[in-house]
Each structure stands twice: as C-alpha cells, then as structure tokens.
Amino acid sequence: MLSAHTTPSRRDAAYAALLRIPALTPDAMFRAARGRLTAALVQAGPYQEQRLHALLLGVERFRRQPAFSAIVRGALPRARRLLARVPRLGEGGVHRMLLFGGQHCVMPVDRDVARLVSRLASAGGWERLKAPRLRPIRRMIEAGLPREESAYRRAALYLRHHAVQTCADDPHCSVCPLSGRCPSRRESRS
Numbered sequence: 001m002l003s004a005h006t007t008p009s010r011r012d013a014a015y016a017a018l019l020r021i022p023a024l025t026p027d028a029m030f031r032a033a034r035g036r037l038t039a040a041l042v043q044a045g046p047y048q049e050q051r052l053h054a055l056l057l058g059v060e061r062f063r064r065q066p067a068f069s070a071i072v073r074g075a076l077p078r079a080r081r082l083l084a085r086v087p088r089l090g091e092g093g094v095h096r097m098l099l100f101g102g103q104h105c106v107m108p109v110d111r112d113v114a115r116l117v118s119r120l121a122s123a124g125g126w127e128r129l130k131a132p133r134l135r136p137i138r139r140m141i142e143a144g145l146p147r148e149e150s151a152y153r154r155a156a157l158y159l160r161h162h163a164v165q166t167c168a169d170d171p172h173c174s175v176c177p178l179s180g181r182c183p184s185r186r187e188s189r190s
C-alpha cells in the first residue's frame with residue numbers, strides 16, 4: 001500500500017515515518033493516532049486518502065482474523081484466497097505478500113514488472129500490448145528461476161527496482177545495464 005503509485009524513495013520515506021511512530025504491525029497501526037498515521041502516509045506522495053483507507057481496511061482484516069499470518073504461511077491455495085479478499089492489494093500485492101510474508105515461491109508481477117519483462121521478451125513487446133495479462137508474464141519469469149525462495153526474492157526486488165527506476169514508461173535505455181541484450185532498447189532516448 002505504501003509502494004502503489006509512487007517512487008521507491010517516497011515509499012521508503014513513508015516506511016521510515018511509520019517506523020518512527022512506531023506503527024509496523026496491525027495492532028500498532030490500530031492504536032496509533034490517526035493524525036500520525038496520515039502524516040506518515042503523506043510521505044508516500046499522492047493518493048493519501050486512498051492509501052490511509054486501504055491501510056485501515058487491511059488492519060481491520062488482520063485484526064478480524066487472528067490466524068491471518070499463519071494462514072499466509074500455510075497452504076498456498078488458502079493463503080491466496082485469504083489475501084485476495086484484502087482490499088486494494090491487487091494481484092501483484094497478493095503475490096508480494098505470498099513471497100515475502102508467506103515464504104511461497106510466487107513471483108509478484110505488477111504493471112511495472114510486466115512492462116519490463118515484455119520489453120525484454122520481444123521488440124516493442126510492451127507498447128504492442130493492448131491489455132497486459134499478468135499471469136503469462138509471471139509464469140514466464142517463474143519458468144526461468146530455481147524453485148528457491150531466496151532466488152524468487154532477489155529476482156522480485158531486482159525486477160521491480162529496475163522497472164521503476166530505469167525501464168519506466170519512458171525508458172532510460174542509454175543507462176540501462178540490460179540494453180545490450182534488450183530487443184526493445186531505444187537508441188536515441190535517455
């Protein structure tokens with residue numbers, strides 16, 4: 001919820017502000033003064049009301065289901081069903097929770113990662129897509145990874161970071177370390 005529609009640095013600033021309250025668990029967020037929570041979320045940039053609303057809905061969901069964490073770490077189908085009911089998490093968020101919170105080998109793919117991978121897969125792959133489907137892209141990435149949680153986590157962090165920082169909507173191909181093997185690189189733009 002902190003990372004949606006913002007940059008990694010603003011996300012990190014909001015996280016640091018929550019850490020200072022401190023409000024990093026559902027109970028601590030529930031007890032925190034609303035003003036302090038709002039001030040922390042402001043650090044993440046736009047969509048402040050939606051972000052606060054989503055955070056509080058998530059807190060409520062955790063508090064209503066005391067076994068939430070255990071279920072997320074348990075059998076994948078049940079964990080996935082539970083997380084799918086958390087408001088505003090989206091498919092990428094659900095899979096991020098499954099990987100980092102539940103230790104499941106599932107690759108989180110959101111719009112940013114889908115853009116990067118489809119550009120790497122074929123020339124102009126992203127720009128040609130009318131309605132990107134995340135599942136085939138997730139399967140493509142998973143097929144290239146060993147079935148190890150640490151490999152999934154490293155790949156997820158790298159792909160997301162690269163997608164947001166370098167292979168943005170307007171990509172910075174001239175400084176991209178993958179440009180030598182990317183069929184979608186743009187020669188004349190930076």
Ligand code: SF4
Nearest residue numbers: 167171173176182185
């Ligand atoms: S070369 Fe350009 S299009 Fe290809 S991955 Fe790098 S930034 Fe993206």
